[in-house]
Amino acid sequence: xxxxxxxAFCTVAVLASCKDENKEKKDSESxxxxxxxxxxxxxxxxxxxxxxxIRQYSPEGTFNAFTQDIPQLKELGVKVIWVMPVxxxxxxxxxxxxxxxxxDIEDEKEREKYLGSYYAISDYTKVNPDLGTIDDxxxxxxxxxxxxxxxxxxxxxNHTGWDHSWITEHPEYYTQNEAGEIVDPLNPETGESWGxxxxxxxxxxxxxxxxxxxxxxxxxxxxxxxxxxRADVAGEVPTEFWxxxxxxxxxxxxxxxxxxxxxxxxxxxxxxxxxxxxxxHIMNEIAQGKKGAKDWDSYMVKIDSLYQKDDFLMNFVxxxxxxxxNGTVKERMGDAGEAMLALSYTLPGMPLIYSGQEYDLDHxxxxxxxxxxxxxxxxxxxxxxxxxxxxxxxxxxxxxxxxAAYKRLKTTKDDxxxxxxxxxxxxxxxxxxNLTKEPVKFKIxxxxxxxxxxxxxxxxxxxxxxxxxKPWEYKILINN
Numbered sequence: 001x002x003x004x005x006x007x008a009f010c011t012v013a014v015l016a017s018c019k020d021e022n023k024e025k026k027d028s029e030s031x032x033x034x035x036x037x038x039x040x041x042x043x044x045x046x047x048x049x050x051x052x053x054i055r056q057y058s059p060e061g062t063f064n065a066f067t068q069d070i071p072q073l074k075e076l077g078v079k080v081i082w083v084m085p086v087x088x089x090x091x092x093x094x095x096x097x098x099x100x101x102x103x104d105i106e107d108e109k110e111r112e113k114y115l116g117s118y119y120a121i122s123d124y125t126k127v128n129p130d131l132g133t134i135d136d137x138x139x140x141x142x143x144x145x146x147x148x149x150x151x152x153x154x155x156x157x158n159h160t161g162w163d164h165s166w167i168t169e170h171p172e173y174y175t176q177n178e179a180g181e182i183v184d185p186l187n188p189e190t191g192e193s194w195g196x197x198x199x200x201x202x203x204x205x206x207x208x209x210x211x212x213x214x215x216x217x218x219x220x221x222x223x224x225x226x227x228x229x230r231a232d233v234a235g236e237v238p239t240e241f242w243x244x245x246x247x248x249x250x251x252x253x254x255x256x257x258x259x260x261x262x263x264x265x266x267x268x269x270x271x272x273x274x275x276x277x278x279x280x281h282i283m284n285e286i287a288q289g290k291k292g293a294k295d296w297d298s299y300m301v302k303i304d305s306l307y308q309k310d311d312f313l314m315n316f317v318x319x320x321x322x323x324x325x326n327g328t329v330k331e332r333m334g335d336a337g338e339a340m341l342a343l344s345y346t347l348p349g350m351p352l353i354y355s356g357q358e359y360d361l362d363h364x365x366x367x368x369x370x371x372x373x374x375x376x377x378x379x380x381x382x383x384x385x386x387x388x389x390x391x392x393x394x395x396x397x398x399x400x401x402x403x404a405a406y407k408r409l410k411t412t413k414d415d416x417x418x419x420x421x422x423x424x425x426x427x428x429x430x431x432x433x434n435l436t437k438e439p440v441k442f443k444i445x446x447x448x449x450x451x452x453x454x455x456x457x458x459x460x461x462x463x464x465x466x467x468x469x470k471p472w473e474y475k476i477l478i479n480n
Contacts, residue, residue, distance in 0.1 A: 036253045037145045039227045044256065044272065044350065044400040046392050047079035053320055053355040054086060054131050055115070056371045063127075063136040070143050076358060076381075077388020080256065080350075081144055082230045084320060085118035085154045086137065088128050090161025094120070095198045097368050114368050118154070119232060120161035120198040124216040138224055150227035152256055153220055157213055158236045159185050159199035166212075167200060173209045175201040185236070204238045214245040221252045228256035234271065235261035242270035258314065267311040272401070273350060276313035279303075283317065283343065286435050287336035293418040293435045297408060310401040315344035316352035323354060324367045338383060339433045339474040342454075345387040346422060346431040346476060348403040358384055386454060390476070396423025413442035417469070426479075429453075433474035441468045450477040 050073055058065035063086075073081070094102040096114040105111045115130065127137050141151045160166060166173050167182065174182040185194050185201040202209060220226045234242065242257075246269065249255055259271040262278065282299055285291040303313075316322075317340050318329050329337045345351045356365065356373030360380050365371045391397050398404045409419040409430065417440060419432040430450070434440045446461040453476040461477075 036225050037150070037227065038254045039150045039256045040254065041272075041401050043079060043150070045398040045402060046394075047350055047400075048077040048345075048388050048391055049080040049082055049258075049314065049350050049352050050076070050078040051319060051352060051354045052081055052083045053365070053373075054083065055118070056365050056373055057355050058375075059372050061130065061370060061372075063132040063140045067136075067140045067143050070140070070147055070149065073149070074147055075388070076353060076384045077392045078353065079149055079392075080227075081149055081151050082258065083140075083151060083153055085121060085156060086127050086131055087121045088123050088126055089116040089118065090120045090122040090163035090198065091116070092162035093198045095368055097366060099195075101197075113370070115370060116161075116368060117198055119156050119159075119196075121156055122161045122163040123165070124213075125219050134224075141225055145225070150256065152228040152230055152258060153226050154232060155217060155229040156232045157202070157241070158233045159196065159201050161198065162200055164200070170208075170212070173202055173206055173212070175203040204241055210241050210244065213241070214248050217245060218249055218252060221249055221255060226255075228258070230258040230260065231271070232260055234259035234266055234274075235263040239263075239265050239268075239270065242266065243268075246270045262313070264307055264311065267308065272312070274311070274313050276315050276347075276349060279313070279347075280316055280322075283340045284332050287333035287340060289437060292415055294415050296418055296435070297414075300406065300408070309403075312400055312403060313349045314352050315347050315349045316354070317341050317344055318354045318357055318361075319352060320354060320365070320367075323356075323361070324364050328362055328364060329357070330362060335437070336435070336472045339435070339472045341380075341383065342387060342474050342476060343418075343431065343433065345391050346397065346420075346429065348399045348406050348422075350399055351387070351391065353384060383454075390429075390453060394423075394429060394478070395427045396429040398423075409444060409446070411442045411444045413440055416440045417442050417444075419444055428479045430477040430479075431474065432469075432477065434469035434472060437471045439468060439470055441466055443467065446477075449480045451480055452476070453478050 052066055054063060054066055055061045094114060094116040096102050096105060102111050102114045127134050144151045171182060177183050182200050184197045184199055186192060187194055204210065217229065231242070246255070246257055257271040259266045259274045262274050266274065279299060282291055282295055286296065317333065317337065326332060333340055358381050359374045359376060360378040361373055365373070396404050404423040404427070407421045409421055411417045411419050416434060416436045417432065418435050419430065422429045430446070432444065443464065443466055444461070445463050447463055448461060450459045450461060452459055458480070459477065
């Protein structure tokens, strides 16, 4: 009898254990939406965004190699990680360096080194095996979330690679010529090719494409908990498509949308932030002596009248396009580089760091081949640490949908010196810089004690005090 009672107790215990085990298993298999991380507008006000070029970030060129460095990005104040396209790349019509097609290269070993453009995608719902597995991708997203960061994916809605299954299964999704042949993207004004011949142009006159593309985007939010998208050439895709796609995606969870565009109607319903392309080009021209502080003033007046108050832009001194095609920061900006970097952090908007920038990247990364960034912390890393801390913590640098005020400050040399304040009252910050290659003496209408943020020195400023700045010297002043 005692044995039977003992056996009964054991049976109950085993059943209870199995029940608990099954519950744990069921919990672990719960849909991802129960654990979703949500990005809010408030997260963006004082954020820094990092563009991750996974292929070139490390010698391995893998998700795992990047993931192990995510905790370090916190030192730079990074809140959003934008991952360049991670999808499989089409082989057909694959491009090589120098404008050649891979098929034009006779040497087989030479052909093998050309990996193709990230933006010639053969499948929107898989990852490039060169970068790792889908589990490796998920680990990257999870580690970012654990470190208080969000992950957005680069989305290429304008075109696919020539190996995409839609080419044969849904040719009606594509733009076709009079002979019924699918074409690469064309300039709508001239009808000529943009030169992106490794891609096939999608035709958004077809509403079935809208549904298919929206579902591909939703896949990553529903199944992998990504936090939004950076939309490649967003202005080349109908705004109405983005409006309905983003609405559908936000039914899953809130997302952050970045447009590679300055087109203002994109901000009405779809996108949170756009590219500050014009501002970036003016920075380059000022650094090259082609423009000056007055040109910057005119630009700020222009965008103030062009955009609504809750529209904001991404500020940058480099990105993947600029680095690979137009040159390094040193090539384009020379000795003005740090002053422009500090400007990108103190303006309304969100500053960008591109892979390698933090390590003083001094060469143009190869676009179609494997390359790698340096991993030695030199001059730029500590500057980014300080600027990141300031951007994250100072309400005067709020730059999102509730951006702190920007006000031009008068100096006696406004054609050479750019000075402006952000915020007001107790939360006020001032950027002042000599935007020329010559020393300049000037006075600025400021009274009081200020901390020079980058040097930690205290400055006692008066309206009649003449200041002298070296070429490209800048200061970030905080009122004490």
